[in-house]
Amino acid sequence: MENKIDIQNIKGEFDIFKNHPTLCYMDSGATSLKPRCVLDKMNEYYNMYGVNIHRGVYELSFKASNEFDIARSKVAKFINAKENEVVFTKNVSEALNEICLMLVDDLKEDDIVLTTELEHHSSVLPWIHASKKKNFKVDYIELDENNRITFDNFKKALKENTKVLAITLVSNVLGYVTDIKPIIEECKKRGIITIVDGAQAVQHFKIDVKEIDMDFFAFSGHKMFGPTGVGVMYGKEKYLKQLDPVYYGGDMMDTASKEEILLKDTPHRYEVGTPAIAEVIGLGEAIDFIERIGFINIQKKENELRDYLFNEIKKVDGLTIYNLGTDSPILCFNINYCHPHDAITMYDEDEICLRAGHHCAELLSKHLKVNGTLRASLSIYNTKDDIDRFVKKTKYIVDFFKDFF
Amino acid sequence: MNSDIERLYREVMKDHYTNPRNKGLMGYKESSHKFNPSCGDDITIEANIENGVLKNVCHSGQGCLICCSSASVMCEVLEGKTIEEASELIRVFFEMLMGSLSDADLTKYEDALEEAFVYQGVSKYPARIKCAALPWKALEEVVLNHK
Ligand SMILES: Cc1ncc(COP(=O)(O)O)c(C=O)c1O
Numbered sequence: 001m002e003n004k005i006d007i008q009n010i011k012g013e014f015d016i017f018k019n020h021p022t023l024c025y026m027d028s029g030a031t032s033l034k035p036r037c038v039l040d041k042m043n044e045y046y047n048m049y050g051v052n053i054h055r056g057v058y059e060l061s062f063k064a065s066n067e068f069d070i071a072r073s074k075v076a077k078f079i080n081a082k083e084n085e086v087v088f089t090k091n092v093s094e095a096l097n098e099i100c101l102m103l104v105d106d107l108k109e110d111d112i113v114l115t116t117e118l119e120h121h122s123s124v125l126p127w128i129h130a131s132k133k134k135n136f137k138v139d140y141i142e143l144d145e146n147n148r149i150t151f152d153n154f155k156k157a158l159k160e161n162t163k164v165l166a167i168t169l170v171s172n173v174l175g176y177v178t179d180i181k182p183i184i185e186e187c188k189k190r191g192i193i194t195i196v197d198g199a200q201a202v203q204h205f206k207i208d209v210k211e212i213d214m215d216f217f218a219f220s221g222h223k224m225f226g227p228t229g230v231g232v233m234y235g236k237e238k239y240l241k242q243l244d245p246v247y248y249g250g251d252m253m254d255t256a257s258k259e260e261i262l263l264k265d266t267p268h269r270y271e272v273g274t275p276a277i278a279e280v281i282g283l284g285e286a287i288d289f290i291e292r293i294g295f296i297n298i299q300k301k302e303n304e305l306r307d308y309l310f311n312e313i314k315k316v317d318g319l320t321i322y323n324l325g326t327d328s329p330i331l332c333f334n335i336n337y338c339h340p341h342d343a344i345t346m347y348d349e350d351e352i353c354l355r356a357g358h359h360c361a362e363l364l365s366k367h368l369k370v371n372g373t374l375r376a377s378l379s380i381y382n383t384k385d386d387i388d389r390f391v392k393k394t395k396y397i398v399d400f401f402k403d404f405f
Numbered sequence: 406m407n408s409d410i411e412r413l414y415r416e417v418m419k420d421h422y423t424n425p426r427n428k429g430l431m432g433y434k435e436s437s438h439k440f441n442p443s444c445g446d447d448i449t450i451e452a453n454i455e456n457g458v459l460k461n462v463c464h465s466g467q468g469c470l471i472c473c474s475s476a477s478v479m480c481e482v483l484e485g486k487t488i489e490e491a492s493e494l495i496r497v498f499f500e501m502l503m504g505s506l507s508d509a510d511l512t513k514y515e516d517a518l519e520e521a522f523v524y525q526g527v528s529k530y531p532a533r534i535k536c537a538a539l540p541w542k543a544l545e546e547v548v549l550n551h552k
Contacts, residue, residue: 339469341444345410345530357444371445371467400411404419 005289007297011381013037013289024352024386029172029330029359029377031222032203034286038226041285042278053277054251068277071284072267075232078287079217080208085240087233087270088280092199093122095218095233096166098270099195100126102243103164104134111136113164114157114192116149117363118171123197124363127166136163143367146325149178155186164193169207170200173359173375175328177201184214199223203379204302204328206295209234221279226286230279233270240266247272298380302329305378305387312391318398322373329378335394338401340372346397352390413526418474421520425473427463427480437546439539446472446536450543454551457488462544469536475524476540482519488548494518495545502537504528 011017013035016025025033045067053065069083076083089095107113113127117140124138131138141157144150149167165187170177180196187194195216201207203224209217217234221227235243245252245263249272254262263269290298306329313321313331322332335343340356347354357372358365365372376390430436433453440447446468453461462484464476483491497514498521500506506514515522527537 339444341446341469341533341536342414342471345533348530348532349410400414404423 003292004294005292007293007301007380010293011383014381015039017381020351022351024350024389026376026378026382026386026390027353027355028203028379028382029200029223029375030355031228032225032379033381034227035225035289037289038282038285042227042282045278045281050278052274064277067281067284068275071280074284074287078207078290079202079232079234080210081234082237084266085209085234085237087235087240087267088275089218089231089233090229090276091222091231092197092218092220093231095231096122096195096197097126098233098246099216099218099235100130100166101246103193104130105244107134107136107163109135110161111164112159112162113138113166114141114154114162115139115166116141116168117143117367118147118149118174118176119166119168119361119363120172120197120199121360121362122199123166123168123195127164140363141167146176147174147322147364147367148176149183151179151182151186154183158186158190158192162190162192164195166195166197168197168200170198170204170328171361171364172200173330173332173361173364173373174323175200175326175330175332175377176323177327180212180214184212188213200328203290203298205299215239221283221286224283224286225289226283227276227279229276230283232283235266237266240270245270245272249273293380301380302378305329305382305384308384309376309378309387309390312387313394316391316395316398318402319394322368322370329382331376332373333376334370334373335398335401337404338397340374342401343374343397346400347390347393350389350393352386352393409526409529413523414470417478417520417523418470421474421477422470425464425477427461427484428465428477429463430465431461431463433461433463435547435551437543437550439543439546441468441472441535441539444469444536446539448472448476448540448543450476450540450547452544452547454488454547459483459486459488459491459548464540464543468539469533471524471527471533471536472539475521475537478520478524479540479544482521483544488551491544492548494521495541495548498524498541499538501525502528502534 014033015036016033049060049063051060051064053068072086076086115124127138142153184194194214196214198217198219202219215236221230252269252272254264318336320334344356355375430451433451436451438449448466451463462480524537527533
């Protein structure tokens, strides 16, 4: 692996700041910015060996296939899985949908899928939709007074016929990290299949799927400094060896006739057609990038940023903050008397990028009884200066709209 | 600092947001409901059309300042206009928001658009065009259905 990267000078790795020197990007929860090495790696694929994989027997195709396989092996190591447990999808949403579609045939009427109101739509809507067709139930773990998932409330929600748990590891709106291990342990005792949405986790701390021991896990490349268009569906080998894929066609079968399709082994049976080759290879590079910085350094910097952000924002009157004491560098708030979208436009004037709305988690908005919130989500390239600018502008907006009433 | 958007907020939206005109549904026969799921803007427009004239227009709903004030301004500007006049101004309003109205047309329609003319400023904020347009889209639908 290449040399270590100094997190204090990390901005220099992201060329977008050359094009927007005063960009204050606080929407990394939606997607992270991409470091130069990832883009260079994707260019290397296109320029040096940009052909299809696993098809040609010529040298270039061999090289491309090899790089693709190396990326899979990097992903496997990254989450401590086996290579045949790592399936590439286009994003976490597709992965979570596929998992739902593959499992849903085994659910009977009156079975229960347990989930939470903290979920991103991609974790819960596939189940809500399927439940209408098949008449099983979707139940929700009651959130505590801080809107967290707790083990006690999880236990209370368990029923005899709970068959599946679909749960987020980190809330994309509130940044809370679910205390997942005891929950998974309990599910295992009861034979409940567990699916964990890791979209907001993998970029912040080390995930070990063997240690957590969930049955399925999924995440997107683009939130962890990788390219858009690639995601990962992890499943335990015992499931992936026997489940029926959702998609059929090229590259996923050994032989086919009118009578019979003989599927390839996992992971290939789940990867139909030409995959996002450059993106998969780019994701491998993003993992190298993270490892060259080190999760210890990432956590340290993100925690510092988070603490500074909350310290400063708490001094501003006229706000409602929804996630004090959060675990991630995410602030969820509203400016009193100001619609989130009006605030966004004011921030935008100063090149401060925030997200407004339901953040694809409308069940949570309904639970909080709000018509949307503002979210500032930080990453390693943010600075205290960004936070100062953000806080100053926030005060300005508070005063501006206060004047309206 | 006094950017275009702030001027826009100060000059018109503040007035119409805090003191909205024609707010509250009256039960007129023709109506349309529009919703913008990305930000939750949610507007219902009702109109009472007599002899080809928009005799009364009212609105209700919730959303951002740009959307809610735009509904209020629209009611004030278009009430009393004929269907033809209203259709033309709705079209012109959309073109103005998109930034595709010629300078000559801007001058030509400035008086007819009255306060709605200020929403020209929104054209610089592409992400917000749909907010300003939403109530007008609803009324456009009412007018089209009437024909
Ligand atoms: C927790 C969580 N789950 C799922 C998703 C969906 O990610 P994607 O759009 O990459 O499929 C996101 C991000 O938007 C997320 O934050």
